Amino acid sequence: MxxxxxxxxxxxxxxxxxxxxxxxxxxxxxxxxxxxxxxxxxxxxxxxxxxxxxxxxxxxxxxxxxxxxxxxxxxxxxxxxxxxxxxxxxxxxxxxxxxxxxxxxxxxxxxxxxxxxxxxxxxxxxxxxxxxxxxxxxxxxxxxxxxxxxxxxxxxxxxxxxxxxxxxxxxxxxxxxxxxxxxxxxxxxxxxxxxxxxxxxELPELSIFLQPEADDDERYKVPFKDLKRLHNFRLDIVRPDSRKTSCVTKSYGSHHIMTSGSMMQTKKLEITEYDWSNSESLTELGLRFLTPTEIARLHAFPLEKYHEGVISNTTSVMGGCRPFIGPTVQPYLEFPSSVTIGQRYRLLGNxxxxxxxxxxxxxxxxxx
Ligand SMILES: C[S@@+](CC[C@H](N)C(=O)[O-])C[C@H]1O[C@@H](n2cnc3c(N)ncnc32)[C@H](O)[C@@H]1O
Incomplete structure (x- = not known):
């Protein structure tokens, strides 16, 4: 037994x-x-x-x-x-x-x-x-x-x-x-x-959690109408070489862009200082939401695909505690196709x- x-x-x-x-x-x-x-x-x-x-x-x-x-x-x-x-x-x-x-x-x-x-x-x-x-x-x-x-x-x-x-x-x-x-x-x-x-x-770069193909996907673009409502509020804008992102809440991906999580900069990566008083200037940064898959990776759900940099480090340190390794133990987290992107964000944020x-x-x- x-x-x-x-x-x-x-x-x-x-x-x-x-x-x-x-x-x-x-x-x-x-x-x-x-x-x-x-x-x-x-x-x-x-x-x-x-x-x-x-x-x-x-x-x-x-x-x-x-x-x-x-x-x-x-x-x-x-x-x-x-x-x-x-x-x-x-x-x-x-x-x-x-x-x-x-x-x-x-x-x-x-x-x-x-x-x-x-x-x-x-x-x-x-x-x-x-x-x-x-x-x-x-x-x-x-x-x-x-x-x-x-x-x-x-x-x-x-x-x-x-x-x-x-x-x-x-x-x-x-x-x-x-x-x-x-x-x-x-x-x-x-x-x-x-x-x-x-x-x-050591914190790895965000790049190894990203789906670069999402940069051109209209579904993940941060709408200009939401950027216009910022009124000097400082978003957490991250780039592929960032090593920190904000906590993702269940409103992520919706019009609540202020405190629901980080926004990815996909263009003009040389710009790292932002003019918060001028929302027009933010549009050239190609801001997008993290995708549900990227969030699932940051939340360490087992997935079929992790970048090699996230799965190779297996050194055990101090009291048997391990540095993060992207988990690939099955079953993976998959969403049935009937679950919308908005629903995926809410479930992952929760x-x-x-x-x-x-x-x-x-x-x-x-x-x-
Ligand atoms: C913070 S979320 C937990 C998320 C979960 N740990 C995960 O990994 O997705 C709280 C969950 O409690 C469920 N819940 C709330 N009230 C409940 C109730 N009275 N009985 C059963 N489930 C409830 C909600 O539907 C929600 O999925």
Whole structure:
């Protein structure tokens, strides 16, 4: 009988956490996924050949969960309750309900999961939701670790500062009766990778993540009408030799060009200083959006095609942590042709960096 770790993936989206498990190369498998977004579920099923359950998570009962005999919960709940755009309503936001429900379910299970992993936006660390989660985990005897990390720290030229929580329950741990030594009073949130001593991974040029053919593709051009609305706002313009890009949000590719992610300069590459007061001058730069494939590469999804420069570096450094290697483990992320470019941007903007999660699973949560 296989004793591989049985994972449940809650809020599965396009399966970023499932891909991370595969990339980590650990003895674990995702046995079921849960999400209510039908488009995300279509992409998930296309790639993993298994449809996530589209029942809202707050309606799951202890019996629904117990039947999977899961050892691990992987969670990436909606981030809007903790963002300015979502008005930071925290536990009072209806979108926080499914997470609250899972927290309430934990002590009602005869056999709670041995491992738990959660990803969310920066800000979650100061929320009431996070407090409820860690208090529950602490009371149930989990060993908790929290961190705030960005793919930049892993050698990937993309900013995406995210909160990660790992929790491990030791066998035979009884629920804690003594609350005097509570985790919330002594916790620290780690911001270095690896945790012991920071490594410095060299950041590669953006060029090795790019699809040069997209430079002439009208679908990715930044419309002039949107540039005209900038009113001195400084976009994050990147070039093929850049070594950093901004965090891609779910509005990327739409008319929200200001803070949704970086814009690629494809012309007049000798111009590196911009006249923000004159939007006409920006048109000669041939600005385009990153393509969904380029974003998927920056988010380290397994894809059939990575530039050789992204797959050749396999040197392991410090505590077994690896510099980024473009993952080619199957299944790849592919979008069914019926999923529009706009939908692809939204799904990818909602998703996560698979490499960062894979390294946290491999070097930290599942390390025996
Ligand atoms: C931040 S995204 C997670 C993205 C995912 N990690 C990925 O790699 O694509 C949150 C997901 O939670 C799903 N969701 C939100 N509320 C839900 C609910 N009540 N029950 C089930 N899924 C829900 C959304 O449809 C969305 O796909």
């Amino acid at each position: 296989s004793d591989s770790i049985r994972c449940l993936e809650f809020f599965s989206g396009i399966g970023g956490l499932h891909y991370a498990v595969n990339i980590a190369g650990v003895d674990a498998q995702v046995i079921a996924a849960f999400d209510v977004n039908e488009i995300a579920n279509k992409v998930y099923e296309h790639n993993f050949k298994k449809k996530p359950l589209n029942k809202t998570i707050e309606r799951l009962t202890p019996n629904d969960i117990a039947k999977y005999k899961a050892d691990c919960w992987l969670l990436s709940p909606p981030c809007q309750p903790y963002t300015q755009g979502g008005r930071e309503k925290d536990c009072d936001d209806p979108r926080a309900k499914p997470l609250m429900h899972l927290i309430d379910l934990l002590p009602r299970l005869a056999d709670p999961p041995r491992y738990l992993f959660l990803e969310n936006v920066k800000n979650f660390e100061s929320s009431q939701s996070r407090r409820k989660l860690v208090e529950q985990l602490d009371a149930l005897g989990y060993e908790i670790h929290e961190c705030l990390l960005s793919p930049i720290q892993f050698g990937i030229p993309n900013h995406r500062l995210r909160y990660y929580l790992t929790a491990r329950r030791c066998h035979n741990t009884q629920a804690k009766n003594d609350v005097s030594d509570s985790y919330v009073d002594r916790c620290t949130i780690n911001t270095t990778w690896p945790f012991s001593e920071e490594a410095h991974f 998703s996560l960096n698979c490499w960062v999660v894979a390294e946290l699973l491999r070097c930290h949560l599942f390390q025996r």
